[in-house]
Amino acid sequence: MRYIKSKRGESQLGPTEEIIKADISASLEDNLLILNTLFAACSDIVIREFDFGRPETGGLIIYFDGLVNKDEIERNILRPLLLGMDILYSKGDDLIGKDIFEEVKNKIISPAELKAVKTLDKVCHHVSSGDTVLLIDGCEEGLVAGTRSWESRSIGSPENEVVIFGPKEGFNETLRFNTALIRRRLKSSNFKIESFVLGRISKTDVVMCYIKNIAPAGMIEEIKKRINEIDIDAVLDTNYIKEFITDDNKSLFSQVMHTERPDRVCGQLLEGRVCIMVDGSPMALIVPTTFSEYITSPDDYYTYFIPASLIRILRFTAFWIALLLPSIYVALIAYHQEMIPTALLLTIAASREGVPFPSFVEAFMLEGMFEMLREAGIRLPRAVGPAVSIVGALIIGDAAVRAGLVSTPMVVVVAATGIASFVSPSYNASLIVRMLRFGFLAASALLGFLGIMITLVIVLVRMVSLTSFGVPYLAPFAPLDLSQLSDILVRRPWFANRRRPYLEGMLNQTRQGNGKDDKSQ
């Protein structure tokens, strides 16, 4: 699929687009004609016409089958309407369109959500979203009743962010459920959910959540501006938005965080960040995101702080192992043999005897094979999963060594790297690490430790120059902020967590106590 971006307002409008800009006409027949044109060949549209015993004043309801709760339409719209209109007409005959509309709106039909719309454009949008629109002859307005209801996945536990302690709820594909999951945790009127409609065809609901008085106002405006600038035909996932709104959207490093956990979103909102969610995707985006978010997991905060801190140190170590171990190994055995203890070198040398490839080719081969296995594992049908893992384990682990194609220590190194890369709580982070690992490997094959250092410097320079909505990407490390660093490298206990991490222009920094130490107040 390829979406062609073009500037809004450029004349690409066909006849339907011309019609849709019109207002609702007073004549029901005209409206019906237009609606029939608009929804021609939409087999799931339902247009139900009726008259109230008087053919000159008829009405119709229109909805998409499958998006609505038919029971509710019947109970709250059709039945009251058919019964109520009789009573209405029995009172007098001189009612004109406008009066009927008001009577119907205020006294007769009873859906919980009800509003009046004037344009056909709105009618189309609401009908497509699962609402039911009621048009009455002689009225220039339509009534939109909220009857959205469709089959959806129930709220399950998040699949990609598994935790041991803490809430086990995850987002699903319905935006309203998702916002409700957050609202349930933040019962404050300061928790704001601003809504946008994006996508020329998809008309996807997009929301931006933040907590007023905590999130910096300038950042909210900037995010709004960037979201409003998006002009695309469809938004199917949050990643579409991510690629438009990041500061540097060609960077290897992802400057936004994905999560499917409402509790994580709440935690981030309370630190002054902004969450963006898209209808139809269970992933929420959190901006701004710094690199340190990649070594923190939400359940650090649900575990006692001492083990949580140790696990964080472990994760940090695993990050470096996943990034550098194969390249360090190749550099050691191909360039800097003097750095290996003799006994270890002898073992490595013995297993390398007869291996026909240079060590970096060996490393590339095994790493590539491992990445393929990993990628295959994601998309495997359940039934063939075990087969592939057995083949993978046998071929890579055993047969390749026995055939003398690779050496055993290399298998150990690649396996250790693989395990270390699964330690990362964020899939995004492990993606970056996976990409960089090959870069480091190439550099170490070319220049040994010198190459690793050069690459490390290049990567670091690139990382410090990145910002995510004005916040430096390596924030507590560079620029160094010791007070924040203590909650990144280890997990600060809650009683010591008195202040929010500082973001640019943040308003309210005090988390606990009376805020005497809060300079911003």
Place this chain on the structure above:
Amino acid sequence: MRLRIIILIIIVLIIPGCNVRELDDAAIVAGIGIELEDQQLKVSLQLAQPTLPGSSSSGPGFKVASETGRSFTESLRKIMLSFPRSPILSQANLIILGEKLCSTDLALIADGSLRNPDIRKNADVVVVRAASPEDIFNTPVLMETLSASAIPKMIKNQEGLIGIYSSVTFGEFLGKLSAPGVEAVAPQVTIFNTINGKTIKLEGTAVFKGRKMVGYLNARESRGLRFLTPGRMAGGIINIPAPFNSPGTVAVELSRSQSKIKPELVDGKIVMQIECIGEGNYYEQTSPADILTLENIPILENLVEQSIKADIMACISQAQKLDSDILGWGTMINGKDPDLWKQVENNWDKIFSGVNAQITVKFNIRRAYLTDKSLLLE
């Protein structure tokens, strides 16, 4: 900007850096031996034969390659004429110097081995006695495949357990060869016949003067040398004859000691003030007498002090006899009083043998391992 970065990367890539050397094209050198043979330098390498753990290996597990040439580097590289792999010299943890080479002139190899970046300066150096380095490499050692990796372990372990010889690194050795006011020493190894065949044994400390070996210290003098090295040390057994006319020996374990040596000028003469404080544990007695009592402890301590003092004196007298300042007293004088050193520097060879030493030893027995009386008494 981008162009500049690309150019920078290309420059970095074409700069000759380290060379790739795959392990299957290389041989791991465990030890380097150098000896003088027919006026030519003979370099021997002990090359470790990689064997997988678990696989049954036949043969000794190492190869020895030797070649002679006019210079150290030439001999080293001539090995390549008959050897298909490039040796990883940087793994060599032992450098063995031949007796003949040492008593001729170490300038023959000092420069070549110092310049070579692949030769570890923290490798142990030993001098071979009554054999050649090649013989040492070819002699099997108990429990170890490579004699070159066994010798540093032997030196290190005996240092903590019996405390006779001290390890000397190659860098330190070369430094002392060229520094004024201190002479080099190195432990000696020799081949030792047992009923099971030949094996290697540490024996003696080679004493150098200038660039030549002039003699050696025996075990007792070597032990004294340890106490004469400023700083802390730990480990070793001190045997003293059992006191009070009881037969047998008492062994005391030295748990730690500290030596302070400072030169002083007394009546225009240099006197070295040697202060040695040690403590240790009562370890063994070979007689049934009731030696270890509260009253006897000061006496025992005194005996140990005398024994240490005797070791120290033996070492000093042997060094002065060989006229070689292996104790580094010259540098100590230079550090304390540079003006005085300038006066004596040129005549130091002659002055050294006449320098007196004032030795104070203080020893405390700390523990007796929960046994107060010898088992034999009960």
